[in-house]
Structures are given as C-alpha cells and as structure tokens.
Amino acid sequence: VLVGNIADIERALVGVDRSDVDIEIVEATEVITMDDHPVQAVRRKKNNSINVALNQIREGKAEAFISAGSSGAVMTASLMILGRVKGIDRPAIASYLPTIGKRTLVLDLGAVTDPKPSNIVQFALMGQVYSERVLGIENPTVALLSNGEEPSKGNQFVQTVHPLLARTPGLNFIGNVEGRDVPMGTADIVVTDGFTGNVVLKTAEGVVTMLTTILREEFTSTIPRKLAALVLRPGIKNLRNKLDYAEFGGAPLLGVNGAVVVAHGRSTSRAIETAVRVAVRSIEHDLSGGIADRIVRAHDVIEEAESQSVEAAP
Amino acid sequence: VLVGNIADIERALVGVDRSDVDIEIVEATEVITMDDHPVQAVRRKKNNSINVALNQIREGKAEAFISAGSSGAVMTASLMILGRVKGIDRPAIASYLPTIGKRTLVLDLGAVTDPKPSNIVQFALMGQVYSERVLGIENPTVALLSNGEEPSKGNQFVQTVHPLLARTPGLNFIGNVEGRDVPMGTADIVVTDGFTGNVVLKTAEGVVTMLTTILREEFTSTIPRKLAALVLRPGIKNLRNKLDYAEFGGAPLLGVNGAVVVAHGRSTSRAIETAVRVAVRSIEHDLSGGIADRIVRAHDVIEEAESQSVEAAP
Numbered sequence: 001v002l003v004g005n006i007a008d009i010e011r012a013l014v015g016v017d018r019s020d021v022d023i024e025i026v027e028a029t030e031v032i033t034m035d036d037h038p039v040q041a042v043r044r045k046k047n048n049s050i051n052v053a054l055n056q057i058r059e060g061k062a063e064a065f066i067s068a069g070s071s072g073a074v075m076t077a078s079l080m081i082l083g084r085v086k087g088i089d090r091p092a093i094a095s096y097l098p099t100i101g102k103r104t105l106v107l108d109l110g111a112v113t114d115p116k117p118s119n120i121v122q123f124a125l126m127g128q129v130y131s132e133r134v135l136g137i138e139n140p141t142v143a144l145l146s147n148g149e150e151p152s153k154g155n156q157f158v159q160t161v162h163p164l165l166a167r168t169p170g171l172n173f174i175g176n177v178e179g180r181d182v183p184m185g186t187a188d189i190v191v192t193d194g195f196t197g198n199v200v201l202k203t204a205e206g207v208v209t210m211l212t213t214i215l216r217e218e219f220t221s222t223i224p225r226k227l228a229a230l231v232l233r234p235g236i237k238n239l240r241n242k243l244d245y246a247e248f249g250g251a252p253l254l255g256v257n258g259a260v261v262v263a264h265g266r267s268t269s270r271a272i273e274t275a276v277r278v279a280v281r282s283i284e285h286d287l288s289g290g291i292a293d294r295i296v297r298a299h300d301v302i303e304e305a306e307s308q309s310v311e312a313a314p
Numbered sequence: 315v316l317v318g319n320i321a322d323i324e325r326a327l328v329g330v331d332r333s334d335v336d337i338e339i340v341e342a343t344e345v346i347t348m349d350d351h352p353v354q355a356v357r358r359k360k361n362n363s364i365n366v367a368l369n370q371i372r373e374g375k376a377e378a379f380i381s382a383g384s385s386g387a388v389m390t391a392s393l394m395i396l397g398r399v400k401g402i403d404r405p406a407i408a409s410y411l412p413t414i415g416k417r418t419l420v421l422d423l424g425a426v427t428d429p430k431p432s433n434i435v436q437f438a439l440m441g442q443v444y445s446e447r448v449l450g451i452e453n454p455t456v457a458l459l460s461n462g463e464e465p466s467k468g469n470q471f472v473q474t475v476h477p478l479l480a481r482t483p484g485l486n487f488i489g490n491v492e493g494r495d496v497p498m499g500t501a502d503i504v505v506t507d508g509f510t511g512n513v514v515l516k517t518a519e520g521v522v523t524m525l526t527t528i529l530r531e532e533f534t535s536t537i538p539r540k541l542a543a544l545v546l547r548p549g550i551k552n553l554r555n556k557l558d559y560a561e562f563g564g565a566p567l568l569g570v571n572g573a574v575v576v577a578h579g580r581s582t583s584r585a586i587e588t589a590v591r592v593a594v595r596s597i598e599h600d601l602s603g604g605i606a607d608r609i610v611r612a613h614d615v616i617e618e619a620e621s622q623s624v625e626a627a628p
Contacts, residue, residue, distance in 0.1 A: 098524070099524060100524050100527055100528065110461050113461060113468065113469040113470075114469045114470050145513060146509075146513075147424050147427060147508070147509050147512035147513060147516075154427065154509070155427040155428045155507070155508075155509040156427075156428050158509070178512075178513070178516045179512065179513040179514065179515065179516030179517035179518075179519075179520060180516040180517065180519050180520030180523070181520065182517055182520060183517070183520040183521045183523070183524040184520055184523070184524065193469070194461070195460075195461050195468070195469040195472070195510075196509075196510055196513055198461035198462075198492075198493065199459060199460075199461060199492070199493040199510055199513070199514060200493065200513060200514070200517050201493065202461075202492045202493030202494040203493035203494065203496055203497065203514050203517045203518055203521075204493075204517055204518075204521050205493075205494050206493060206494030206495065206496060206497040206498055207497045207517075207518050207521040207522060207525075208521060208525065209494070209497070209498070210412070210413060210414050210497040210498065211521075211522065211525050211553070211557070213414055214414065214552075214553050214556055214557075215549075215553060218546070218549030218550070218552055218553055219546060219549055221549065224545050225545060225546055225549055227545075228541075228542035228543070228544075228545035228546050229542070229546065230542075231538050231539060231541070231542035232532070232533060232539055232542050232543065232546070235529075235532030235533055235535065235539055236532070238528075238532055239525070239528050239529060239532055242528055243525070243528075
C-alpha cells in the first residue's frame, strides 16, 4: 500500500513493472515537511501521509509502516494512533552501526533525551527481543555505554542504571562499554539515553565522511595515484558498502503497537527493500508480543527502577 | 627536569646526546600504576612521580608539567598541589579532535561527568582563552554539543546551558552543533559534559581504527591491490598523520594554577615534543592569568548559572 499524493505516486511508478505485484494506492491530502514542528503537524494536518498510513494498520488493512519522512512525526503519530506495547513507557529508536565484523544495535538514538533508569531497562529488553527475533542472534550481549568499563565508571545516571541491568532476568548483560567499543563490535546491543545515542551515531557518521573525504583527496592528487586507485576501486567499494548506513534499511521504532521502521530521508531503493524485510520479520516473529512477554518477566526490576531517581546536578 | 626512578631514567637516556641540553633528574621513589585508584594513590603514595613533579612547580623549580601517566591521578594531584585558577570550580580536560581542514578543541573529556550549568560556561571560557593564547586563533567560535542544531534541541541540561552561553560576554557562541559537526570542524571549540565528551572522543577513535582495519584488509587482499597500495602509500601516510591523535601532543588540564598537559600513555617522542611546545606556549602567554581575567568579566552570567539547577529525571 503506497500512501501519499496520488499524482506523485503515479508519476514515481511510471515504467515500473507492476504485473507481479498488487500495489494499492491510498490518498493522503496533506504532507508533513521537515520544516513542520513534528508534534504540532501530526495534530493539525490530520490527513497527512503518516497518519493515513498508520490508520491503515489500525483498521487492519496493513500490518507494518515504513516511512522516510520526519522521524519525530512518525514517532508522535505512531504513539497517538498505534499506542504503546503494554509495559513500555517510552518507545525508542534503534539502529545498527557498522563495526569490524558484525553490527551493533544502538538504542535509544534520540526518541528519549532525558530517560528514567526504568526506560533504559526497557530499552535493553526491547533491543534484545529485536536482535533475537528480527536478526536471529541467539542470546545477544547487551552493554551500557559509559566513559569507562568498570561498574564504578559513568555519570550518576549510568551508575544508577548499571546495577539494574545486572539484575534484569534473562538479559545477557556484559557491563559497561566505552565509545570505541561501538565500532569495534564488542556487544550486540548498546543501550544509552537518546541524547548520547544521537551524538554517538552522528559522530560516527561524521568521522566516516571526514575519512572518505580525505582519502578521495589523497587518491586523486596525482596521475599515478589515480591509476593505482583504479585498481583498488573494488576494495574501496567494499569499504563503502560496509559503512553505508543506507544499506542497513532504517531504524525500527521499538515499543509501539505495530511494526514501524524509520528510513533515512535519502534512502536508496536498496535501503527501502531492507526496511521492508525488517518490517516483515518484525511481524512474522511477533516483535511486539515478544517485547510484552519480556517486560512482564522483568516486572520486579522495572518496578524497582521506577522507584530510583537520579539526583540532578545541584 | 625528569622526575621518576633514577635508574629507569638513566637507562632511557643512554645514547642521548645531552651536550646541548641541561637535563636535571629528580628522584621519585613511588609510582602510580594504571591499576591504582587515582585519588587514593595520590594520597597514599606521597612520593609518587606525579606529586614530586608538581611540587617542583610549587617550589618554583619548574613552570609546567607533562605526564603520560594516569590522567585521573594527574588531575587529583594537580588540584591538591597547584589548586584551581580563581573563579574556576572544576578544571576540565581538553583535546583536539581531527577534522577536515582544521582541528576542533573539545572539552570536557572526562574530568567532570556530572557538571553544573555554570561549569559549562567556565569550560567555554577556558577553551576560548586556550585557543586564543596557545593556538593563536583569533575570536574562536564556541558551540554546544547537542542532538540538533535548533536552540530548542537537547536534553534538559543542554537546554538550560544554551541561553547562558548565548549571554556570556565576549564569547563567540554559534549555538548548538551535532555529533557530525565535530569531525567536520564546524566550530573551533565544542563544549559538553565530561561523560558525553569522553564517549565522543572514544567513538571517533574507534571509527578511525575500524576504517583503517577494513582498508588494510581490502588493500592487501590480492597482489595487484598490494602493488597499487604501494603507489598510494604516501597518501595513506598523509591520512594517518592527519588522524593520529598522538601528533596532537596531549590534552591540557585547564583551570589549574599552572600548565599541566596530559599526554597519551602510548605517546611517541613527537607527541611529547608537541606537548612540550603546548606547555611552553601556555606559560609564555599566561594561560592561567587569561582564564582568571575572562572569568571575572563573565561574573554575572556565571552567578546566574549557579542559581540554575537542572531537574533530574523523575
């Protein structure tokens, strides 16, 4: 089901062989732009494409939603229209970061900038269920992002969260990891607050851009270097594929009642294809049901976490 | 003045031409190891090399201190022996991160994991004076690390700090920057809490390691690629130089009464040479005096900042 401006969609489909696929087009008369305030736009532009698409799920006409639009609007509308999984207070945005060898799932990436300790416990459980059910990783390892490996390291928030994660039943918690562990692939899942997660993701993207920019300059500075770079082109292409965030197919919004995947605004068709696969697996393996079960099993720790407050900076 | 175990120092100096340099050796009978708890070790091992070296400054026998030892111990001992610059509540560790083109000074990198808003204002002023006096940058730009560029973005702490920085007299504050702006060199100085700063620095280091590891694998996988890589070797060496954190010569500890530079534990001789130059410039251009002056001029904003508390996560 494609949702949006009908003329735009028809134009995009010109020349597409639709003989094998049954594509339905649903009209949405309004559009949320990147200049709109996400929360206000979702409420004011009732008939925007994100709302209309999510209503397809609520009405049972679709099972999952993929959007390359405003992630803030997707989050707001998903909460409003689909609601949360039972036991989840705040949904989180998760994404894979490239590492040496395997990938690391990091969450939250910006949905919750000032979480409570109990939110982080829920993030860890949601990340675990996603890794198991969608990625097929058995008993994935979970780590807490900190400024040192020792349990005593971290700001006050991290020091409060650490013992809670250590006591969460069924969680393969391996303790704190540092920033460098994210690209090294030390843990399958790294949990952090949405502020730090966003900064980490964007720093990693920035360093990749910086490095490839410098490499391009160096490899094209003389004729011999240009020729040598030609020989290495497949190797450079492999590097680029390993690092291409678009290949990862978008970030799942975990904790809402339904499969929602936020894709990058500059997604390639390959990225959207991957996002579709992620959405399909999320439905087939009952991601939301799995999360609800896991939350019930961790009820005692979450209740304990809710009673903990972190002292503010004085 | 070299401070430490005399036999170790003499062994390191074998074969060094000392005819042009007047090297004095001062004995320290104890050593703080990386396994020691920094704060406890500084107090218990009274005669450790860090304490002995800092006492050289207090006694007027030296003007600056460079250490490649435990940064926690250097910080604790510096505070104890040298004290703080008037008006500075918490010293910060600053360091240059490689960017496209120029370098960005980031602080704090781990000295203060739970700062108050007033600490960040002080960090910004210290970074400014350091950039001006030691790096010779005129009117350096200062940015606040956040999860979005708009002033409304950020966690509660960042949202509290932003307007304070905007009102700090004499500060060339350009607003929020995101994680990707650090390696892009958007600002001369980026301020953040020590927890986030540490995570950013280590993420950047980790991504560089990941990329160079993948490149090495790709460029040595076949004979033709190995030959082509030979031609590109100078380009790859340039890349490595641009990214080599050791080339940057250590991180100044800003806000203590004296010039203190923390060098990496694996510093090359080149890195130590750069650290010495940084220390010399800090003394010649009266870094501590400059910081004290700037703090006085920003007195009203800092007082206002001190009255602000950030609400803790509930």
